Amino acid sequence: MAYIRKVGVLGQGHVGAHVANSLLVQGLVDELYLCDINAQKLTSETQDFTDALSFYPHNCKIVNCGDEYEKLAGCDVIVNAAGDVASAAKDRDGELFVTSEIARTFIARVTDAGFKGVWVSISNPCDVICTEIWRLSGCDPKRIVGSGTALDSARLRNAISKRTGLDQHSINAYMLGEHGASQFAAMSCVSFGCKTLADLVAEQPERFGFDQLECEEEARHGGYVTYAGKGCTEYAVAQAAVRLVQAILGNEHYVTCCSTLLTGEHGEEGIFSSIPCVVGANGIEETFELPLNEREQAAFRASCEHIRGNIAQLGEWWNTESRVK
Numbered sequence: 001m002a003y004i005r006k007v008g009v010l011g012q013g014h015v016g017a018h019v020a021n022s023l024l025v026q027g028l029v030d031e032l033y034l035c036d037i038n039a040q041k042l043t044s045e046t047q048d049f050t051d052a053l054s055f056y057p058h059n060c061k062i063v064n065c066g067d068e069y070e071k072l073a074g075c076d077v078i079v080n081a082a083g084d085v086a087s088a089a090k091d092r093d094g095e096l097f098v099t100s101e102i103a104r105t106f107i108a109r110v111t112d113a114g115f116k117g118v119w120v121s122i123s124n125p126c127d128v129i130c131t132e133i134w135r136l137s138g139c140d141p142k143r144i145v146g147s148g149t150a151l152d153s154a155r156l157r158n159a160i161s162k163r164t165g166l167d168q169h170s171i172n173a174y175m176l177g178e179h180g181a182s183q184f185a186a187m188s189c190v191s192f193g194c195k196t197l198a199d200l201v202a203e204q205p206e207r208f209g210f211d212q213l214e215c216e217e218e219a220r221h222g223g224y225v226t227y228a229g230k231g232c233t234e235y236a237v238a239q240a241a242v243r244l245v246q247a248i249l250g251n252e253h254y255v256t257c258c259s260t261l262l263t264g265e266h267g268e269e270g271i272f273s274s275i276p277c278v279v280g281a282n283g284i285e286e287t288f289e290l291p292l293n294e295r296e297q298a299a300f301r302a303s304c305e306h307i308r309g310n311i312a313q314l315g316e317w318w319n320t321e322s323r324v325k
């Protein structure tokens, strides 16, 4: 019998709706379970997707789950896009108390209903919410994949592509650390094919000797350029998340930067943050530690401290409700 791919999406705002639509457009899902506390919005989105079924590559069962999170328990992957993006107008930390409270409403319920699949979490502050999912579910942390700096790394590749004329797909370049203001570019590890940026700077300085800090800044602030005119970012993050879902459903062993529980990488542990990861059927299959230079190592440490600072603001429920021993 053919395997039935089941995906749940929590939150049908700008991001969640685009995730659902992309999953359908790409034919990646056979059963789609949608949740939102806004019943009217959810009914409308479900209707719109259902109306489009004749035009997607194949049929799909689309289920309006309302706020009955337990109905997502049989999914292979649950995408968390629940939040309130208006609270993030100034920075992503603005949603800290909102999204952490929202996540508290569903993590234990989904877990207790027997969810055995992989979480792909997008909601901001992404690294804090991933850490919360781990603590409140007690599940194997490998089963939690934060979209993290997958999108910021794409922005970095765009910045480098513009300056070098090379295709984004041919550039290995990652933003590491928090999906937030403290992220940084691991420029010492950038390569094109197997050729390092440092070698190319020496060989073709006029083309590859671009301002690296300017590229890093473009990647860090790209989201705010988008947010300024739309009040949200949606297409790019949805594609980044759907790429992760595809890698999980296809057991691809896809290498990307995303948020994972640190277990000693670069001297850090106990929180989620972005480093290069191998993504497959079990979630995070493996992590890669990059040979960061001194500046980058210090930036990673500072970024992790920022995430810890946010977690520290959340109060005692963080510890009392934790299922991590």
Ligand SMILES: NC(=O)c1ccc[n+]([C@@H]2O[C@H](COP(=O)([O-])OP(=O)(O)OC[C@H]3O[C@@H](n4cnc5c(N)ncnc54)[C@H](O)[C@@H]3O)[C@@H](O)[C@H]2O)c1
Binding pocket: 010, 011, 012, 013, 014, 015, 016, 035, 036, 037, 038, 041, 067, 081, 082, 083, 084, 085, 086, 088, 095, 099, 102, 103, 105, 106, 122, 123, 124, 126, 147, 148, 151, 179, 232, 233, 234, 237
């Ligand atoms: N990681 C990234 O790269 C990235 C990029 C863009 C947005 N985001 C984040 O993704 C999240 C969603 O963004 P958006 O623009 O779609 O926000 P939005 O405000 O448009 O939509 C959020 C949706 O979540 C729903 N929701 C709230 N509480 C819920 C609950 N308890 N259960 C189910 N649904 C609930 C709301 O009703 C709303 O429909 C935000 O946290 C945002 O900051 C992350």
